Amino acid sequence: MFSHLTPTSPIASPLDLTALDAMSDVTLGGLVADIISHPRHDPADSFVLHAPLELAARMALLPHVRPDARPLARRRLVSLADGYSERAPSAHANIVDSGDVVAAAGLLTRAIEAGDLDAVDMAATTLGRHCSGTQLRHLLAEQIAPRLSAAAHGSIFLYQLPRVSPRGELTTGLLRPLIREVARYPDWLIGWIDEQEPIATSTSTRNDDGGLFDAISSAPQLGIPGSTFIFPIVAQVDHAEIAGALVRQPVTTADFRAGARSIMRAAAWTMLLEPVDHAPYGWSHALTLPQSVLGIAGDIGDPARALAIAATQLIGFRAALSTRPLLPRFEQPDPGVDLASELALGRECEPDRAASAAWHTPASMRRTLIDTLVANAATAHDAHLVKYTLASLDAAADDPGSASLHLAAAAKLAAVWAQRGDPDDPLS
Numbered sequence: 001m002f003s004h005l006t007p008t009s010p011i012a013s014p015l016d017l018t019a020l021d022a023m024s025d026v027t028l029g030g031l032v033a034d035i036i037s038h039p040r041h042d043p044a045d046s047f048v049l050h051a052p053l054e055l056a057a058r059m060a061l062l063p064h065v066r067p068d069a070r071p072l073a074r075r076r077l078v079s080l081a082d083g084y085s086e087r088a089p090s091a092h093a094n095i096v097d098s099g100d101v102v103a104a105a106g107l108l109t110r111a112i113e114a115g116d117l118d119a120v121d122m123a124a125t126t127l128g129r130h131c132s133g134t135q136l137r138h139l140l141a142e143q144i145a146p147r148l149s150a151a152a153h154g155s156i157f158l159y160q161l162p163r164v165s166p167r168g169e170l171t172t173g174l175l176r177p178l179i180r181e182v183a184r185y186p187d188w189l190i191g192w193i194d195e196q197e198p199i200a201t202s203t204s205t206r207n208d209d210g211g212l213f214d215a216i217s218s219a220p221q222l223g224i225p226g227s228t229f230i231f232p233i234v235a236q237v238d239h240a241e242i243a244g245a246l247v248r249q250p251v252t253t254a255d256f257r258a259g260a261r262s263i264m265r266a267a268a269w270t271m272l273l274e275p276v277d278h279a280p281y282g283w284s285h286a287l288t289l290p291q292s293v294l295g296i297a298g299d300i301g302d303p304a305r306a307l308a309i310a311a312t313q314l315i316g317f318r319a320a321l322s323t324r325p326l327l328p329r330f331e332q333p334d335p336g337v338d339l340a341s342e343l344a345l346g347r348e349c350e351p352d353r354a355a356s357a358a359w360h361t362p363a364s365m366r367r368t369l370i371d372t373l374v375a376n377a378a379t380a381h382d383a384h385l386v387k388y389t390l391a392s393l394d395a396a397a398d399d400p401g402s403a404s405l406h407l408a409a410a411a412k413l414a415a416v417w418a419q420r421g422d423p424d425d426p427l428s
Contacts, residue, residue, distance in 0.1 A: 020074065026169050029059045032077050036084045037128065037173035039121060039180045041091040044150075047383075049181055051084050052174040053153055054383035056160035057390045059170065061378045066371055072427070073378035079426050091117070091180065097126050104130075105139040112143065112183040120183040121176055128173030133162035136172055141299035146309050149188040150181035151230045152289050156387070159295035188231050192244045193308050209262035210254030215246040216266045216311060217326040219318040228278070230285060234316035242319070243312040251307040259307045260294045264395045265402055267291075267314055269328050271409040276351050278321045279416045284388040286317035287409075291391050330408070332356035338365075339411050340372045343418050354415035359408040369407060376414050381425040385417050 020028070036051045058077060065073045098104065104126035111119035127136060137158040144154040157178050164170060225236040237243045251259060267287035274283060290310035297306035318326070335342075335353045338361070342354045361369045370393065377389035392410035396403040 020078070025059070025062050025074070028074060028077055029055065029062075029164070029170055032081045033170040033174055035081045037171050037176055038090040039177035040087050041089050043184060044177065044181045045087075047083055048087055048177065049151060049153060050383040050387075051080060052178050053156050053160065054080060054386060055170070055174070056157070056164050057383070057386045058378060059164040060160065060390055061374050061386065064371075064374050065378045066375055069375035069379050073375075075427060076379065076381070079381075082426070091121060097129060099126065099130060101127055101130050101135065101139065108140070108179070109143050112147075112179070113186050115183055115186045117180055117183055120179055124176045124179045125173070128171060128175050131172050132168060133158075133165050133170075133172055136175060137162060137296055138299045141296040142301055144182065145293050145296065145300050145306065146190040146193065147182055147188065148190065148231045148234055149183070149185040150178055151285075152234070152313065154178060154182050155292035155296055156288060158299075159292040160390075185231070188235070190234065190238050190243075190309055190312050192238050192240045192312070193305060195240055195244070207255050207258055209258040210250040210252070212247065212250040212254050212259045212307070212311060213262040213266055213328075215250045216263065216314055216318065218246060219315040219322070221322060222319045224320050228282060228321070230289070233282075233320045234313055237312060237316045237319050243308075243315050246315060247308055247311040251304045251311065254304075254307060256297065256303040256307065260297075260310070261399045261402070263290050263294065263307070263310050263314060264399065265328070265405060266326060268392070268395065268402070268405050268409040269326060270314075270318060270322065271412060272330065272355055272405065273324065273326070274322060276412075276416050279351070279413055280382070280384055280420070282317055282321045284384045284413060286314050287395070288387050288391045289313045291395065330356075330359055330405075332359065334360040338372075339369055339414075343372070343376055343414060345418070347419055347421055349415045349418050351412045351415040351419065355408040355412035358411035359404050361404075361407070366403070366407070369411075373407065373410050373414060376418075380414075380417060381422045381427070382417055385413060388413050 032055055036055060040048050062073055104123045108120060108123035108127065111123055131139065141158055144158060147154055157175070161170070161172065161174065220242070222236055225232045264287065267290060270286055271279060271283040290313050293306050293310040297303050300306045332352060333356065335356050337357050339354055339357045342349050342357050358369055373389055377386045380386065389410050392406045396406040
């Protein structure tokens with residue numbers, strides 16, 4: 001199916017990959033990680049910011065890519081390294097490696113708050129040399145989760161890295177370029193959660209979301225706050241009178257697992273029901289950002305705090321970009337086609353038809369549907385599609401009763417990108 005996507009141009013890469021076919025996935029990913037672990041001097045553009053996250057997502061999908069799509073999926077990793085190497089020069093840092101990760105984590109926190117990029121890189125270098133991905137999550141989750149700088153992507157890094165590098169297969173030095181962007185705007189963070197009495201989890205044993213889905217559904221339609229960037233979108237609702245009024249009570253009474261599933265369902269329903277205008281960058285982030293905060297909740301402290309941060313992010317997106325109420329009903333009929341056939345239409349495919357094809361896929365054929373989503377994302381150019389597809393698969397696995405919802409949302413975004421095409425794709 002994907003033979004028409006197989007690139008014919010020779011490999012030209014800073015990796016000097018003269019034996020790509022014989023190289024293991026782990027070796028290839030490690031070489032790419034070594035290249036993109038060096039921060040750029042200038043403020044990161046979207047490509048540089050996403051590079052560590054794109055690598056993690058592609059590496060997570062790669063073992064599940066079917067054989068005919070693997071060559072192009074692996075070439076995407078080479079292209080990622082190429083693109084990163086072509087960006088602005090690396091930042092210079094006077095590196096002093098103390099080997100003390102606890103001290104380095106403390107220094108990193110202070111350096112982020114001061115916006116001291118050189119000190120941030122020194123601390124991140126020590127952590128990258130001596131910590132596993134799991135240790136990084138434990139040391140940094142509390143500090144990173146509420147931050148909106150680096151487009152709030154720090155949590156995605158802490159969530160994804162341990163799964164693809166449990167034994168150091170990818171250097172944790174990948175922290176360096178991302179954390180530099182976190183520190184560039186130290187005042188960008190969700191603040192309402194610390195303005196009043198501390199949020200604390202209820203001792204209730206009820207297995208429900210405490211009304212969290214309804215609270216998210218009640219987000220006011222405020223409109224775009226001058227920009228569709230993540231910081232202004234979330235900052236617009238970062239007030240005790242908006243996000244606080246909606247979610248403080250629900251998150252303190254919710255069962256964490258039920259609350260997390262409700263946030264993910266609300267995000268997926270938003271992708272599924274809203275027009276496609278904001279699907280690529282808006283509704284995709286409305287799921288991937290909250291999911292990552294929820295995914296590192298065990299290292300944040302009180303689970304209610306993670307629920308509050310994640311819900312605030314989603315409320316921000318809905319308040320700025322939504323055009324209709326959040327009514328969890330899917331009424332599209334079965335289109336009588338499978339997702340692979342729909343995506344094969346390229347620019348002629350229809351996102352709503354793709355979503356409906358996935359929604360109506362019987363459980364007996366779900367494995368084939370997932371294979372299609374994985375192969376499509378792993379061979380696609382855009383990092384947002386890769387991240388969202390992985391996030392949707394994770395959400396479906398965590399919440400089997402809503403699997404059709406999450407897979408349909410992923411199918412819709414896949415069709416959006418197929419319809420758009422990408423003239424900047426270096427492998428097209």
